[in-house]
Amino acid sequence: MKKIILALILGFSGILSAQNSVSGTVTNLENQPLANVSVYAPELHKGTTTDQNGKYEFKNLPNGSFRITFSIVGFTAQSKSINKLLKENTIDITLTESVFEMDEVVVSTPFNKLQSQNVMKVEHESIKTLQQKGTSTLIEGLATIPGVSQISTGTSIGKPVIRGLSGNRVLVYSQGVRIENQQFGDEHGLGLNDAGIESVEVIKGPASLLYGSDALGGVLYFNPEKFADANTFKANFSQKYFTNTQGSNSSIGLKTSTDNWKFLARGSFNTHSDYKIADGERVTNTRYNETDFKTGIGYSNSSFSSVLRYNYNKLDLGMPDNGIGEQSTSKNTEFPRQGIFNHLLSLNNVIFFQNSKLDVDLGYIANDRSEFEDSNEASLHMKLNTFNYNAKYHFPKLGKIETILGVQGMHQTNKNSGEEYLIPDATTNDFGVFGTANYEWDNSVIQAGLRFDNRNITSIAHGTEGEEGYFLPLDRSFDSFNASLGYKTKLAEPLTLRLNVATGFRAPNLAELTSNGVHEGTNRYEIGNANLKTEQNVQTDLNLEYKNTHFEFFINGFYNHVNNYIFTSPTGEVRDDNDVFAYIQDNAKLYGGEVGLHFHPHPLDWLHFETSFETVTGKKANNDYLPLIPANNWNNTLRTEFKINNWFEEGYASLNVSSTFAQKNVSGFETASDGYTLVNLAFGGTVKLGKHAFDVNLNGNNLFDKKYIAHLSRLKTDGIPNIGRNIVLGVNFNL
CATH class of the missing domain: 2.60.40.1120 (Carboxypeptidase-like, regulatory domain)
Structure with missing residues (x-):
């Protein structure tokens, strides 16, 4: 075959x-x-x-x-x-x-340099590395990267947080296209499955120069699975089992390529029961089921390269609202639940000229989101359709100067068909134009850029004045100029310095502009503000890296000032037994960073010790603390690499101790959180039996069954702990 x-x-x-x-x-x-x-x-x-x-x-x-x-x-x-x-x-x-990790090409920044050559510090992690940590979802794996955490609802829903900023302040890209899936909602997850994803790049800081609005806090850029090498055919199957949720994750894929044509396809199914806390009880209706399919076809010749990819994702999510109730290991979701269908179609084209090239990305996303309260008739039903375009022209290199000029845009429509309205029917149009240049000499690089953006949001009136779900018509336009300047140099052969200053912006989203009702899961009645201004920030980043044959050290520091930061504040009023919160603005500042080292002692080539510490503080102009700021974390890993004769290769074993500190710096309506320490073990490698080989991994997460509540857990207000001990067994083999 x-x-x-x-x-x-x-x-x-x-x-x-x-x-x-x-x-x-x-x-x-x-x-x-x-x-x-x-x-x-x-x-x-x-x-x-x-x-x-x-x-x-x-x-x-x-x-x-x-x-x-x-x-x-x-x-x-x-x-x-x-x-x-x-x-x-x-x-x-x-x-x-x-002896350290492989250097990778960074594609989320404009000039596609190796990570070590890039002016901006970008974290790069392969999905395989994240999976070896035994996490059950993609967002859990991302939260192990220094500077990244998550706002979670059990194990099924997680929203990324980069250095204290979340929601619409963090932009997510997949297949070269920005993901739009009503990400303003607290109970709306990432909406991506890790099957068919090669790696992730994390930009921790304003990236509006490259991505426009909503990249004020940073970018998660997911690189899709690579095609097969030329003139080869590959097929593989992977299976994982999770003891805590009695969960299963299955994936099968195939791919083949010639010198010109390439094709791949991958399907996966993920199913989990309610998760179990440390005392053995299960949190009712945290179960979920996910079906994912990805495919792609590409062609390249002496003039151009073109790749068409498609991703279908179906989610059936239980929404916990009764805490720890009826105990069950069923995987059939109960009410209330969410049903989500997401279609992502992307087309990437690179046209090559004599000494230059044109890179064009086109994307279409259809997001269909329903919420079912007590029957199979959706009480909330939103359809979001988004068309994106992104064109970049790479000018011929002039001496040591590389230059790019680009245009980006988005056309988006939101339609409601259920009884409940979180946001009105609306249309959003974006347009941006930017230019950036890279100048390299000796051991130094300067990179600078300038951009202009316009976002226009229009919505129609809905409902009866004075009642919940009433929206006035809206027609707002938001403009913003942004710039970035970066410098990288080698202070000495093993020591690298990076200094970046950049601005970013975010136009207020529809929920912030128009909300008028109870926000599910938060027990708050939220009122929007149609007069909100654009958030505008400026951030300074400093990165120092030292690397020799057996020792690697890094320190990242940042200071982020945000004008017109949007947040909710209690009004003192109560409606329908819910406290009323209104959207307001104030200036804010966030500061902190990450520090870490990787030690590989000689001559113990099989031993690695890695440690990192991350911290962030967020305050309003009056020095009150911002909400949803992650607690400080200290992460330590002792890892060994080994080989057993000729039948077990690329073997590894690791002991990880992750200590999260108490979070006492909370906003007015938050509560403080205690610290906790989790211990994790991992073991794996490649087993060879004759001509056949397969990868195995065994993980023990929260090995001592620690009972804890993460500060950014949305179940914290009900006193519900996070997941207890979880043993994960995985196998991956070529067919």
Whole structure:
């Protein structure tokens, strides 16, 4: 079957004659060939690996400029830019050994540099690494990255928090498209499944220069699964079991590529019962079911590269409102529950010219969200349709200066068809234009940019004046100019300094402008403010990194000043037994950072010690504390790497101790939270049985069954603890 599929694609692409090619040999410092080195061209979505002699080859390459990266575990990655491609090109590479993580190309910033070369500090984590930590959802894995946490409702709903900012202040990208899924709601989760996602990049700071409104606090940029190497076929199956929720996560995928064509498809199903707290009781109706399907097809030749991807995601979520009630291990959700259907279609095109290129991303998202209170007839039903476009022209390189000019936009409509209205029917239009330049000399780089944006929001009137759910018509326009300036230099060979200053903005969302009713899950009656102004911030980031063969150290510090910060404040009024909160604005400031080290002692090549500490403080202009600020955290991991003969390779075992401190700096309507320490264990590797190999992992999370309540848990007000001990067993093998 594999040969038939591959032959069909090879035959279809055989009519295309080979154009430009690049080949070469990858060696180490001793001039020995390196096999299985990943050689990848990000703009072309094309990859290959070196053979036993360290040789590689790419065919049918474009005439314009593009980048090729070389990476393998245990060696420092390299990135080579090709500006003028000949018909036949030879690029030989020498890699130096490194015991730390592989350097990766960062695609969430404009010039697609390696992480070590980037002016802005960007956190990069592979989904495989996050999964090895045994977390049951994608957002739980993200919350293990320093500076990132989550606002959670049990184990099913999680919203990302970056350095104290959340909701519409954090922008999420997948498949090169901004995710729009009514993310203003506290009980609206991330809406992404980790199956079919390769890695995530985290920008911790204002990224409005590149992404416009809603990137004031940062960006989560999810890179989709790579296509197969040229002229190969791959299929794999993975299965995970979670003891706490008696949950199961199954995924199966296949992919194949030729020199020009590439195709992949992956389906997954995730199902969990109510989660169990430390004393053995289950939190009623925290169960959920998720179906996810991703597929993609790509084509590239000497003139352009094009990739079309589609993602379907269906969620059936229970909404806990009775705390710890009837005990059950059923996976069938009870009322109240949510039903969510999400369709994401993206098209990425790169057109190559003589010495320049045009990168165009188009996206369409259809988000259908229903909430069912006590019957299968939706009381709340919202349909959000969003069309995005993003075009960037990369000018020919002028000496050491690289320049990009881009335009971005969005057209969005929101329609209601249920009895309840959280927000009115509305239309949102965005348009932005920006330019950015990168100048590199010796061991230093300067990057600067400027941008203008306009957002227009119009809505129609609804309801009866004086009653809940009444909305006046709205027609508001918001403008903003933003800029960024970054500098990176090597103070010494092992010491790197990054300094970035950037501004960002966020236009108020529909809920903040128009709310008039009880906000479910918070026991608050919320009143919007149609006169809210745009949030505007300026943030300064300082990053110092020291890295040698056996020691790595980093320190990140930031100061973020936000004008017109939007938040809810109690009015003292009570409606329908609910306290009334109104949306108001005040200036605010957030400051803090992360510090950490990674020690790899010589000659104990199998031992690693990693530690990190993160802190953030958020205050209003009057020095009162902001709400929803995560507690300080100190994270320590002792990890070993090993191999057992020829049947168990890439083995690892780790002990993690994560200490979250008490959070006493709370806003007026929050309560303080106690600190807690969790202990986690992990073990895994690749088992080889003859010609067959499969990956296994075993995780024990909250190993001592600690009873605790996270500060950002939305079940905290009811005194409901977070998840207790959870043992996770996973297996992944090629078919």
